[in-house]
Amino acid sequence: MATESANGVSSPELNERDVVITTNDNRNFTVKIGVARVSKTINNMIQDLGESLDLSSGIPLPNVDGPIFEKVLEWCEEHKNAPEIKVEQDPHTRERKWFTMTEWEEEYFRKFLSHLWDLAMAANYLEIPSLYYYTCQKLAERIKGRTPEQIREMFGIEDDLTEEEKAEIRRTNVWCTY
Amino acid sequence: MDHTPSEILLELFFFLDRNEIERNQLVCRRWNSTIHKSLLLMPYRKLKGFDIITSPFYSVIAEGEVIFEVGDRESVQRRAESLKYCIIEELKLGNSHDLRTKPIQEIFKSLVTSSGAKLRVLSLRYDCNEKSDFIKEFIMQYISPVTEIHLPSSSLRTNFWKRFRN
Numbered sequence: 001m002a003t004e005s006a007n008g009v010s011s012p013e014l015n016e017r018d019v020v021i022t023t024n025d026n027r028n029f030t031v032k033i034g035v036a037r038v039s040k041t042i043n044n045m046i047q048d049l050g051e052s053l054d055l056s057s058g059i060p061l062p063n064v065d066g067p068i069f070e071k072v073l074e075w076c077e078e079h080k081n082a083p084e085i086k087v088e089q090d091p092h093t094r095e096r097k098w099f100t101m102t103e104w105e106e107e108y109f110r111k112f113l114s115h116l117w118d119l120a121m122a123a124n125y126l127e128i129p130s131l132y133y134y135t136c137q138k139l140a141e142r143i144k145g146r147t148p149e150q151i152r153e154m155f156g157i158e159d160d161l162t163e164e165e166k167a168e169i170r171r172t173n174v175w176c177t178y
Numbered sequence: 179m180d181h182t183p184s185e186i187l188l189e190l191f192f193f194l195d196r197n198e199i200e201r202n203q204l205v206c207r208r209w210n211s212t213i214h215k216s217l218l219l220m221p222y223r224k225l226k227g228f229d230i231i232t233s234p235f236y237s238v239i240a241e242g243e244v245i246f247e248v249g250d251r252e253s254v255q256r257r258a259e260s261l262k263y264c265i266i267e268e269l270k271l272g273n274s275h276d277l278r279t280k281p282i283q284e285i286f287k288s289l290v291t292s293s294g295a296k297l298r299v300l301s302l303r304y305d306c307n308e309k310s311d312f313i314k315e316f317i318m319q320y321i322s323p324v325t326e327i328h329l330p331s332s333s334l335r336t337n338f339w340k341r342f343r344n
Contacts, residue, residue, distance in 0.1 A: 089192070092265055092300055095221040096192040120186045136186065140193035148204040160207045169203045169210065174257045175223055175241070175264070176200040 019046065020058035027066035028058060031073060038076035040127035063125045068118050075131045078104055085130045099137055109138045116142070117155075147178075184212045191216075196223040196263060222265040222298065236281045238289070240266075246285050258292035265298040269321070272305030277316050286320040296322035303328045 015034025021042070022028050036059075037043040045059050061069065088097040101109075112119060116139050123132035143151055152159055161169075170178070191199050191213065199220050203210040213220070229239040238246035245257045271277060290296055299321050304313060310329070317327075 090221070093195070093221045093224060094192075094219075095195055098193060117182050117186075120190075121182065124183065124186060133189070136190040137193050139190040143190070143202065144194060144198060148201065151202070151205050157206050157209075161204065161210060165207075165210075166204055169200075172256065172260075173200040173203065174243075174253065174260055175225075176197055178201055178204075 021069070022058045022060045023064050023066045023069045024062050025066045027069075029066075029069060029073065031076075032080075035073065035076045035080050038079055038082075038128055039072075040129075042126065061126075064122050068115065068122050071112055071115065071119060072122050072126065072128070072131065075108065075128070078108075079128075079130055082130060085133060087129075087133060099134060101134065105134060109134070113138075184215075187212045188216055191220065194221075196221050217263060220263070223260075223263055225264050225266045227266060227268045227270065230282070230285070232281075236285060238285055246289060255292060258289050259294075261289060261293035261297060262295040265300060268301045268303060269297070269299045270303045270305070272303070277304075277313065286316075290320050296320055298322065301326040301328065 015032065015037070017033050018030050019033050019036055020028050020030055021036060033046060037046065042059060042061075049059075064072070085099065089095060090097065109116070116135055120132060120135040120139065123129075123135055142154065146154070151157070170176070187209065191202065194202070199213060203213050225240045227240070228245075231237045231239065235248045236246075237244055237248070240257075243257055244251075244254050245261070247254055271282075276282065286297075297320055302317070302321065304327070313329070
């Protein structure tokens with residue numbers, strides 16, 4: 001990312017400086033700007049603040065809690081120099097093409113398998129496309145080939161559709177094999 | 179999970195094929211309404227093709243299911259309607275399925291009316307000596323967008339493409 005900060009400090013220099021980020025449970029994280037910038041939301045804040053950016057008093061993140069931000073930071077550290085991901089779809093069916101993940105990424109999701117929804121929400125708010133799309137793909141991977149019952153059980157979802165409603169869905173989706 | 183924005187749900191559904199997506203409508207009310215609102219944006223279902231049966235009555239079969247017949251069966255009507263969520267891999271026409279005949283035109287007209295959209299076809303094969311202008315008109319009326327058109331003679335094909343693109 002060849003961005004310049006508002007006060008003209010060149011990126012490589014700024015990237016090495018620390019910034020304090022405060023999550024909504026009042027935890028402070030001291031992070032290298034180059035790592036924090038993987039999040040477009042944080043990058044925008046840093047740029048908007050420009051000269052008035054006080055690196056020690058910190059940037060507040062009202063929508064993310066400490067335990068999740070910690071996991072997000074692990075991703076950012078690994079991806080600080082990664083190129084932008086390309087989201088592609090099949091031109092005919094419009095199905096999204098699956099990304100190939102590195103061994104590190106596979107391991108990351110194995111480790112945080114029970115936090116996928118929280119990670120997706122945090123990545124969405126923090127605008128980290130790689131983490132966002134990859135997490136969505138992981139969720140899709142978990143859903144694929146499973147029955148509605150298995151999916152409900154896996155995610156703790158309440159079965160709140162009536163039998164009539166389910167019958168109507170089946171009637172409407174004439175091509176669907178269940 | 180209850181607070182997950184629909185945006186995230188939608189995003190992950192895009193990684194699945196249409197069959198999986200439709201099946202996920204049965205998971206819960208929220209998944210159902212999220213999918214239902216975006217049915218037109220979701221990936222298409224791939225159908226292999228149509229078999230047009232001429233005897234004893236005209237009917238059309240896709241994936242072993244009737245999608246057009248004389249009469250008013252609800253299930254058939256629903257299948258025709260959901261063609262708007264489908265893409266047809268290969269459509270073969272010609273010989274007994276001469277585009278100029280009234281039944282064939284009626285079939286296509288009915289399918290397009292039911293689904294509310296022109297038929298999405300990946301590859302159209304036409305094996306009849308028919309004037310290309312006529313085929314062009316037929317395609318414009320019922321089929322969109324066609325990515326590949328196979329006509330019997332190669333010279334006709336080239337000409338046809340030139341004219342179709344203009």
